[in-house]
Amino acid sequence: MAGDTGTLRRFFRRRRIILFCYVALLPVVALFFYVRIIPIGFSFLLSFYKWNLISPRRPFVGWDNYLGLLEDENFILALKNTSIYSFSTVALSTCIALPLAVFLSRKSRLSAFYQTIYFLPVITPMVPVSIAWKWIYDYNYGILNYGLSLVGLPSVAWLTEPSIALWALVIMGVWKVLGYNMVLFLVGIRNIPAEYLEAASIDGASDWQRFWRITLPLLRPILLYVIVTSTINAFNVFTQVYVMTLGSQSAPGQAVRMLVFDIYTNGFQFFRMGYASAEAVILTLIVLGLTVIQFTLARDKEAKPR
Amino acid sequence: MTQTQIGRRSAMGLAAGAGLAMAAGRKAKAADITLNIWTGYPELVPWYKAMGAEYTKAKGTQINILSTSLREHEQKLAAAVPTGTGPDVFDVGQILGITFIEAGLVKPNPAAVDGLLKSAAYRKSSAEQFTTDGKTYGLPMLFSTPAMFWNKAHFKEAGLDGPPKTFQQKMDYAKKLTKFDATGKMTRSGMSLRLSGQGSGIAEKFRFILEPAGGTLIVPNGKGKFHQGYDNDAGRAALKYYIDAVQIDKVDDPKVQHDAAAFVAGNTSMLMREAWVIGEIKEKAPNLDYGVAPIPAWGSGPHKTLLQHNGLWVNAKSKNIDAAYDFMLFISSKEASVKLTQLSGWVAARADVDWSPLLKDIPQYKEFVSPTDGVQFYPEPVMAAWNEIESRLADRLPGAYIDASLQDPAKLAAFIKAAAAQTDQILKQNDLYGT
Numbered sequence: 001m002a003g004d005t006g007t008l009r010r011f012f013r014r015r016r017i018i019l020f021c022y023v024a025l026l027p028v029v030a031l032f033f034y035v036r037i038i039p040i041g042f043s044f045l046l047s048f049y050k051w052n053l054i055s056p057r058r059p060f061v062g063w064d065n066y067l068g069l070l071e072d073e074n075f076i077l078a079l080k081n082t083s084i085y086s087f088s089t090v091a092l093s094t095c096i097a098l099p100l101a102v103f104l105s106r107k108s109r110l111s112a113f114y115q116t117i118y119f120l121p122v123i124t125p126m127v128p129v130s131i132a133w134k135w136i137y138d139y140n141y142g143i144l145n146y147g148l149s150l151v152g153l154p155s156v157a158w159l160t161e162p163s164i165a166l167w168a169l170v171i172m173g174v175w176k177v178l179g180y181n182m183v184l185f186l187v188g189i190r191n192i193p194a195e196y197l198e199a200a201s202i203d204g205a206s207d208w209q210r211f212w213r214i215t216l217p218l219l220r221p222i223l224l225y226v227i228v229t230s231t232i233n234a235f236n237v238f239t240q241v242y243v244m245t246l247g248s249q250s251a252p253g254q255a256v257r258m259l260v261f262d263i264y265t266n267g268f269q270f271f272r273m274g275y276a277s278a279e280a281v282i283l284t285l286i287v288l289g290l291t292v293i294q295f296t297l298a299r300d301k302e303a304k305p306r
Numbered sequence: 307m308t309q310t311q312i313g314r315r316s317a318m319g320l321a322a323g324a325g326l327a328m329a330a331g332r333k334a335k336a337a338d339i340t341l342n343i344w345t346g347y348p349e350l351v352p353w354y355k356a357m358g359a360e361y362t363k364a365k366g367t368q369i370n371i372l373s374t375s376l377r378e379h380e381q382k383l384a385a386a387v388p389t390g391t392g393p394d395v396f397d398v399g400q401i402l403g404i405t406f407i408e409a410g411l412v413k414p415n416p417a418a419v420d421g422l423l424k425s426a427a428y429r430k431s432s433a434e435q436f437t438t439d440g441k442t443y444g445l446p447m448l449f450s451t452p453a454m455f456w457n458k459a460h461f462k463e464a465g466l467d468g469p470p471k472t473f474q475q476k477m478d479y480a481k482k483l484t485k486f487d488a489t490g491k492m493t494r495s496g497m498s499l500r501l502s503g504q505g506s507g508i509a510e511k512f513r514f515i516l517e518p519a520g521g522t523l524i525v526p527n528g529k530g531k532f533h534q535g536y537d538n539d540a541g542r543a544a545l546k547y548y549i550d551a552v553q554i555d556k557v558d559d560p561k562v563q564h565d566a567a568a569f570v571a572g573n574t575s576m577l578m579r580e581a582w583v584i585g586e587i588k589e590k591a592p593n594l595d596y597g598v599a600p601i602p603a604w605g606s607g608p609h610k611t612l613l614q615h616n617g618l619w620v621n622a623k624s625k626n627i628d629a630a631y632d633f634m635l636f637i638s639s640k641e642a643s644v645k646l647t648q649l650s651g652w653v654a655a656r657a658d659v660d661w662s663p664l665l666k667d668i669p670q671y672k673e674f675v676s677p678t679d680g681v682q683f684y685p686e687p688v689m690a691a692w693n694e695i696e697s698r699l700a701d702r703l704p705g706a707y708i709d710a711s712l713q714d715p716a717k718l719a720a721f722i723k724a725a726a727a728q729t730d731q732i733l734k735q736n737d738l739y740g741t
Binding site (some may be wrong): 245 | 700
């Protein structure tokens, strides 16, 4: 009987702690619900209406907005451009950041200096950065073409040539995100116990073997995080597209049309909020789908060795 | 039912407003009022501030001015006005203005404003643009028409004695004015066209040539509906003109500097733009020797130019609606109109202003404030879908200008046909299509 009472007391004490945790979390959850979940839900709801943001009339149109997107050349182009941009930016930034992190993880006097240099673009606001890159890419006065001229190469119309403009954005995107990915990898590498690598060295493993067999497998959670967050960020690219297409001396809009830019155009220039919401829902589903795929692939790889 | 109620309420409000405006002791009450003014034209801020200070001195009402970029301004208005958190008075183009009118967020003008708009103070075309279903809404503030800027020094150097009169002549002149370096790279364009970027401005500039050539983006059917008006000889000729300029005659190139910046820097010889460029030149290149001529004609056709108005509107949800209309009238006076042009470079919409002091100082304004006789205006259609119609065409044009395959007339015709079909499609989606 006494044993039963003790068990019961322990159960309630445990429940009380859990309850306290939930209560403590409640304000944050409520805030998250208010600023994230409700707008997402409202966007989903709005995607079934035709609304210009100003008019009180908001007729229900069912799936019309979604069906319209299937025939919308701009949406399809934006989807294609965003996919190319995202996969290129994520692949390049990951592939460059990882060896950089391995290199900078070695004890060196200049390591901290290089880390700061690579991280600077991450903390620089996107609008001034985009304006600076617009100048860097300028055909006549840009420093990039000046550099090419020094080695005898012809000038490149980085922004105004439609077949190049998208890649110009990819280069800038990689430059911007490289430092962030590198720092994450660096943290991961420094958390790998030194004994593992020392043991491998004693066993005669080469630098490459140690990286491939020890560092990379142990970095898998970080790698997954980097790929997932980079993909989400890349699919949401907007500011640089907006700035780079602004004005007469800029990239042709269609060459760099991206999903968020298309959503912005439909929502805030044409005031087709329902249609823009349908586009936003599709973008959310794409990013969600890619994230699930990435997690599933990572989990499968983790499961296999067992 | 609701509309009837709103109509009655607004009529009562306006009547009460008119009574209040005439009532004595209004000045004392006005001292407690603060009016919020939002503008999408940062270059108008010095003028608004000057007018606000004068108004405060005269009436006691305080004036707050908020300025953002035009796009941001439109977005802020779209979100704030319907929710009752918007300004008392705002300026915006009619394309957005009509959306506010349709939503009941801008009410018909009170008698004093209505009377002014219908008087000789404004051109008939201006009054028509601010009339919807027989009622006037808001007041025209800016009268924006493009004209052709030409660099006199470049022309003299090329042995040309004056601006071109036709587009065909313009191309011939541009060939003589364009310069290349030893490597064949263009260093100065003969004419600066809008060839890249995004947004409705690209299609708007395409219309600078399309309309004189005899085409138009949309044609009214007389029953409140529209259809495309450029899948024809004029549309094809306008596009061919651009393609010839870039690919055949090579008088412009997307890679070189463009627009006002290029004209101010002497990197182009001819530019079709609005009066604000004069302000840019005055500030950045005061010694530039330039003239302003009408937009060239197409062959023996008339000179045609785009007419755009930017309006002043009173928010129907303003808590100080009478003071707001009073301020709107105050800044629409003749004196205020002259100051507007002097301080911002934009041309005020009033037609009864004596521009001679301004013209004595800057004669290049003449083509903007009193255009050459015979110049025909084609107005901006007042419909909510207009921005989308222009923007969607604008999406296609930069690619077309540099597409070598469009030198083939059949492919060029197919391009125009597809673009025009999209215009009709947008009209259909907005229930505005009719032949």
